[in-house]
Amino acid sequence: MATEESEDHGHFLPAVRDWPRGYGEASWWPFVTAIGLLVVYTGASLYVIGRGTDLVSSSVGLGAFVAGWAVTILGMFGWIYQAFVVDFWDRGSHNGGASLRLGMLLFLGTDIATFGAGFAYYFFIRTGGWHTEYLPESGILTSVLVINTVLLVFSSFTIHWAEGHLQKGNHQRFVQGLLVTLLCGIVFIGGQIYEYYEFIVHEGFTLTSGVFASGFFGLTGIHGIHVSFGALLLAILLVRGLRGHYDADRHVSVTTVSWYWHFVDAIWLFLVAVVYIGSVFGTEFSPF
Amino acid sequence: MAVSPELVFSVLMGLLLLVVAGWLTRLEDWQAYTPVGGGGYGESTGHGHEEKPAGLTRWLTTVDHKDLGILYSLFGIVAFAWGGITAMLMRVELTTPGMDFLASFGGVGLYNALLTTHGITMLFLFAAPLIFGFANYMVPLLVDADDMAFPRINAIAFWILPFATILMWAGFFLPLVGIDIQAAKTSWTLYTPLSSTMQGTGVDVFLLGFHLSGFSTTMGAINFIATIVAERDSVNVPWSKLDIFSWTILTQGGLILFAFPILTAAVTMLLLDRNFGTMFFAGEGGGAMLWQHLFWFFGHPEVYILVLPPMGLVSLILPKFAGRKLFGFKFIVYSTLAIGILSFGVWAHHMFTTGMNPRLTASFMAISLAIGIPSAVKVFNWITTLWNGKLRMTAPMLFSVGFVQNFIIGGVTGVFLAAVPFDLVMQDTYYVVGHFHFIVFGAIGFALFAAMYYWFPIMTGRMYDRRLALWHFWLSIIGGNVTFIAMLILGYGGMPRRYATYLPKFMTWHAVATVGAFIMTFGVVAFVWNIWQSALYGKRVDSGDPWNLKQSDQFSNEWKWYEGKRQTMLADGGEEDADDAERNAAD
Numbered sequence: 001m002a003t004e005e006s007e008d009h010g011h012f013l014p015a016v017r018d019w020p021r022g023y024g025e026a027s028w029w030p031f032v033t034a035i036g037l038l039v040v041y042t043g044a045s046l047y048v049i050g051r052g053t054d055l056v057s058s059s060v061g062l063g064a065f066v067a068g069w070a071v072t073i074l075g076m077f078g079w080i081y082q083a084f085v086v087d088f089w090d091r092g093s094h095n096g097g098a099s100l101r102l103g104m105l106l107f108l109g110t111d112i113a114t115f116g117a118g119f120a121y122y123f124f125i126r127t128g129g130w131h132t133e134y135l136p137e138s139g140i141l142t143s144v145l146v147i148n149t150v151l152l153v154f155s156s157f158t159i160h161w162a163e164g165h166l167q168k169g170n171h172q173r174f175v176q177g178l179l180v181t182l183l184c185g186i187v188f189i190g191g192q193i194y195e196y197y198e199f200i201v202h203e204g205f206t207l208t209s210g211v212f213a214s215g216f217f218g219l220t221g222i223h224g225i226h227v228s229f230g231a232l233l234l235a236i237l238l239v240r241g242l243r244g245h246y247d248a249d250r251h252v253s254v255t256t257v258s259w260y261w262h263f264v265d266a267i268w269l270f271l272v273a274v275v276y277i278g279s280v281f282g283t284e285f286s287p288f
Numbered sequence: 289m290a291v292s293p294e295l296v297f298s299v300l301m302g303l304l305l306l307v308v309a310g311w312l313t314r315l316e317d318w319q320a321y322t323p324v325g326g327g328g329y330g331e332s333t334g335h336g337h338e339e340k341p342a343g344l345t346r347w348l349t350t351v352d353h354k355d356l357g358i359l360y361s362l363f364g365i366v367a368f369a370w371g372g373i374t375a376m377l378m379r380v381e382l383t384t385p386g387m388d389f390l391a392s393f394g395g396v397g398l399y400n401a402l403l404t405t406h407g408i409t410m411l412f413l414f415a416a417p418l419i420f421g422f423a424n425y426m427v428p429l430l431v432d433a434d435d436m437a438f439p440r441i442n443a444i445a446f447w448i449l450p451f452a453t454i455l456m457w458a459g460f461f462l463p464l465v466g467i468d469i470q471a472a473k474t475s476w477t478l479y480t481p482l483s484s485t486m487q488g489t490g491v492d493v494f495l496l497g498f499h500l501s502g503f504s505t506t507m508g509a510i511n512f513i514a515t516i517v518a519e520r521d522s523v524n525v526p527w528s529k530l531d532i533f534s535w536t537i538l539t540q541g542g543l544i545l546f547a548f549p550i551l552t553a554a555v556t557m558l559l560l561d562r563n564f565g566t567m568f569f570a571g572e573g574g575g576a577m578l579w580q581h582l583f584w585f586f587g588h589p590e591v592y593i594l595v596l597p598p599m600g601l602v603s604l605i606l607p608k609f610a611g612r613k614l615f616g617f618k619f620i621v622y623s624t625l626a627i628g629i630l631s632f633g634v635w636a637h638h639m640f641t642t643g644m645n646p647r648l649t650a651s652f653m654a655i656s657l658a659i660g661i662p663s664a665v666k667v668f669n670w671i672t673t674l675w676n677g678k679l680r681m682t683a684p685m686l687f688s689v690g691f692v693q694n695f696i697i698g699g700v701t702g703v704f705l706a707a708v709p710f711d712l713v714m715q716d717t718y719y720v721v722g723h724f725h726f727i728v729f730g731a732i733g734f735a736l737f738a739a740m741y742y743w744f745p746i747m748t749g750r751m752y753d754r755r756l757a758l759w760h761f762w763l764s765i766i767g768g769n770v771t772f773i774a775m776l777i778l779g780y781g782g783m784p785r786r787y788a789t790y791l792p793k794f795m796t797w798h799a800v801a802t803v804g805a806f807i808m809t810f811g812v813v814a815f816v817w818n819i820w821q822s823a824l825y826g827k828r829v830d831s832g833d834p835w836n837l838k839q840s841d842q843f844s845n846e847w848k849w850y851e852g853k854r855q856t857m858l859a860d861g862g863e864e865d866a867d868d869a870e871r872n873a874a875d
C-alpha cells in the first residue's frame with residue numbers, strides 16, 4: 001500500500017492523503033480496524049459466556065460480533081480507499097507493485113498451512129477406522145457439487161480472460177470478464193448454501209453428526225469463507241474498473257486478486273477430490 | 289439480574305480504554321518524550337511540515353515503523369511484568385512442599401491458571417512482540433528501506449496485540465469485578481481432552497484472544513519478509529551485504545508463515561469442539577494424538593521462531609564489541625536457514641512417550657540430533673569471534689556473552705532430551721523445564737536485553753545508566769543459573785513438572801530455585817527502572833557513534849541513519865539544548 005512517494009528530508013511518507021488530514025505518517029484506519037476486531041472477538045466471548053452461564057444473554061454477544069465486523073470492514077475500506085483508490089492515476093506505482101505481489105504470495109502460503117491443518121484432520125480420520133455411516137444417507141455427491149465445480153473452474157478462465165483484455169487495452173471486455181467472474185462466485189456461494197440447507201434440513205446431516213461431518217463442514221466452511229472474501233475483492237475490482245481504474249501497466253490488484261481466485265479454485269478441486277469423492281470411493285476396503 | 293454483569297463487562301472494557309487514553313493525554317503534557325527516530329523535533333512545533341499529529345493521536349494513528357517499534361517494545365515490557373509476577377507467585381508457593389501461600393486465593397486451581405498464563409504470556413506476548421519491536425525499528429533502517437512494506441498493516445498488527453491480550457488475561461481480572469469466568473488452566477500446550485472438556489468459559493475467552501493474537505504475528509511476518517525482499521535498497525544492500533539480524537528475521541518470517549496458521553486452525557477446531565459439538569479432537573475423531581501432532585508441528589518451529597532472531601541479535605552485537613568481524617558470517621547464515629528448514633521435521637520429539645511407532649521415534653530422534661549441529665556451528669562462530677578480540681565489556685556485550693553461556697547449557701540439555709531413552713526418563717520432569725528456561729530466559733531474554741541496551745541511544749536519544757545495567761546483568765546471570773540448574777537437578781531427582789505441591793525430599797532444591805528467582809527479579813526491577821528513567825531523564829547521547837564503531841569499521845546502516853538524523857535535527861534548530869537545560873534544571 002506504500003504508494004505515495006513524497007520526498008521530505010529524503011524520507012518517504014506512506015500516508016499523505018489520509019484521515020487525519022495533513023500528515024505524512026498518520027492514519028486512523030488501522031486503529032479502527034483493530035477496534036473492530038476487538039469487538040468481534042469480545043462479541044464471540046460474550047456469546048460463549050452467554051451460552052455457558054446466565055451472566056449475559058448470548059444475543060448480546062452475537063450483536064457485538066456483527067457490529068464488530070461492520071467496524072472492521074469499515075476500517076479496511078477506509079484504508080484501502082486511502083492507500084490505493086484515491087488519486088489512483090496521480091500517484092506513481094511503488095516499486096512496480098513488487099511488495100504487494102509478494103505479500104499476496106506470502107498470504108497464500110499461510111493459507112496452505114491453514115487448509116493443511118484441516119486436511120490433516122480429514123486424512124487422520126480417513127485412514128483410521130472409516131465407516132460409510134459417517135456420510136449423509138443419500139450420498140455426498142450431488143448435482144449441486146458438479147455445477148459448483150464447473151462454475152468455479154469456469155470463473156478461473158473468465159478472470160484470466162479479463163486480465164488478457166486489460167493487457168490488450170480493451171477495458172470494456174476487462175470489466176465484463178470481472179463481472180462474469182463475480183457472478184460465478186456468487187452463484188457458487190448460493191449453491192453451497194443450498195447444499196448445506198439440503199444436508200442440514202432434509203438429511204439431518206449437521207455439524208454435530210460425527211467425525212466426518214466435522215471435517216466436511218470445517219473444510220467446506222473455511223473454503224466458502226474464502227470464496228466469499230474473494231467475491232468481495234472481485235466486487236472492489238469491479239467498482240474500481242467501472243470508475244476507469246487499471247490499464248496494461250497499472251493493475252497490481254487485478255493480478256493479486258486473480259492469484260487468490262485461482263488458488264481458491266485449486267483448493268476446491270483438491271477438496272472435491274479428497275473429501276467428496278475420496279470419502280465415497282475406496283470405502284469398502286482400507287489399505288490400513 | 290441478568291443484565292448487570294454484561295453491562296459491567298462492556299463498560300469495563302470501555303473504561304479501561306478511556307483510562308488509558310486519559311492517562312496518555314496527561315502523559316503528553318507531563319513529560320514530552322520524543323524519541324529521536326519518531327520524526328524527531330519539529331513535528332509538534334511545525335518546522336514547515338508536520339508528519340505526525342501531536343499527543344495521544346500521534347501514537348494511535350502512527351504508521352511509522354519506528355513508532356510502532358517503540359509501541360511493540362513497551363507492550364513487550366508490560367507483558368514481561370505480568371509474566372514475571374505470575375512466575376514469582378508460583379515460585380513463592382513452591383518454596384515449601386504443601387499448598388500454603390496460594391491456598392486462600394484459589395489453591396491448586398489458581399496455581400494452574402498462573403502456570404498457563406505465565407507460559408503463554410512470556411512466549412507470545414513478551415518474547416515475540418519484543419523481537420518484533422526491534423525488527424520494526426531496525427530492519428527498515430538496516431536494509432535501507434523507507435518504511436515497512438505495508439505500514440498500515442503494520443499498525444493493525446500491532447493494535448490487535450493489546451486487544452487480544454485483554455481477552456487472554458480476562459480470566460484474571462474479571463473475577464475482581466465479580467464475574468467469575470474461570471481462567472484457563474490448560475497449560476500452554478492446551479492438550480486435549482483436558483482443554484476440550486475443561487469447564488469454564490474463561491477457557492474460551494482465552495482461546496479467542498489467543499486466536500486473535502495469531503493474526504498479528506502472521507501479518508507481521510508477511511510484512512517483514514516483503515520488506516526485506518522487496519523494499520530493500522538492492523544497490524546499497526545487496527543480498528551479499530544483508531546483515532545477520534535481517535537474515536534471521538527473514539527466516540523467522542518463513543517459519544511463522546507455515547507454523548502460525550496451523551496453530552490458529554487447531555485453536556479454531558478446539559473452539560468448535562468446545563462450543564459447537566464437533567469431534568475434531570474427540571476420541572472417535574482426531575483424539576489427543578491429532579492435537580499433539582498439530583500443536584507440536586507448530587510448537588517446535590515456534591521455539592526457533594523465538595530463538596533465531598535473538599541469535600541474530602547476538603551475532604550482530606558481539607563483533608561490535610570484540611572489534612572483529614563476525615567469524616564465518618556465511619556459515620551462520622547457512623546454519624540459520626538449515627535450522628529453519630529442519631525445525632519442521634522434529635516436532636514429534638515432544639511426543640516420544642505417547643506410544644508412537646518406534647520407527648517414527650527413531651527418525652525424529654535422528655533429525656533432532658541433527659538440528660543440534662547448525663546450532664553448535666553458531667556457538668563456535670561466536671566463540672571464535674571473541675577469540676583474540678579487543679573485548680569491551682559494555683552491558684550489551686555482557687548480555688551477549690551471557691547468552692552464549694546459557695545457550696550452551698540449554699542446547700546441550702536439549703540434545704540429551706532428543707535421545708529417546710533419556711527422554712523416556714526425563715519427559716515431564718523439571719529437567720525439561722530447566723532445559724527450556726536456559727533457552728527462553730537465558731538466551732532469548734539475554735539477547736533482547738543486549739539489544740535493548742545496544743540500540744537504546746537510537747531509540748531514545750539518551751544513554752542508559754551503566755551501573756544499573758551491570759547490576760541487571762550480574763543479578764540475571766547468577767539468579768538465572770541458580771534457578772535453572774536447580775531445576776535440572778530436581779528433574780534428575782524425578783520431580784514432575786506442573787505441580788503446585790511436591791514430596792518433602794525436593795524441598796531443598798525448590799528453595800534454591802526460589803532464591804535464584806528472587807535474585808533475577810531484583811535484576812529485572814533494575815532493568816525496568818533503568819529503561820524508564822533513562823528514556824525520560826538519561827544523559828543525552830552526544831555523537832552519532834556512541835559505541836565507537838567507526839574505529840573498527842563496523843558503523844552499520846542504522847547508526848549511519850541515526851547520525852544523519854542528528855545532523856538534520858541540529859540544523860533544524862537548537863531546541864535540544866533548551867530542552868536539556870530545562871531537564872538539567874529539574875534534576
Ligand code: HEM
Pocket residue numbers: 477590591592594595637638656657659660663698699700702703705706707711714715716720723724727728
Ligand atoms: C539444540 C537444539 C534443541 C533440542 C535438540 C531440543 C530438544 C528438546 C526436546 C527433545 C524437548 C522435549 C522434552 C520433553 O518434553 O520430554 C524439548 C522441550 C522444549 N524445548 Fe527444546 N531443544 C532444543 C532447543 C530449544 C530451543 C532453541 C528452545 C526455545 C527457543 C527450546 C524450547 C523448548 C521448550 C519450550 C520445550 C518444552 C515444551 C513443553 O512445554 O513441553 N528448545 N526440547
Ligand SMILES: [Cu+2]
Pocket residue numbers: 587588591634635637638
Ligand atoms: Cu522441540
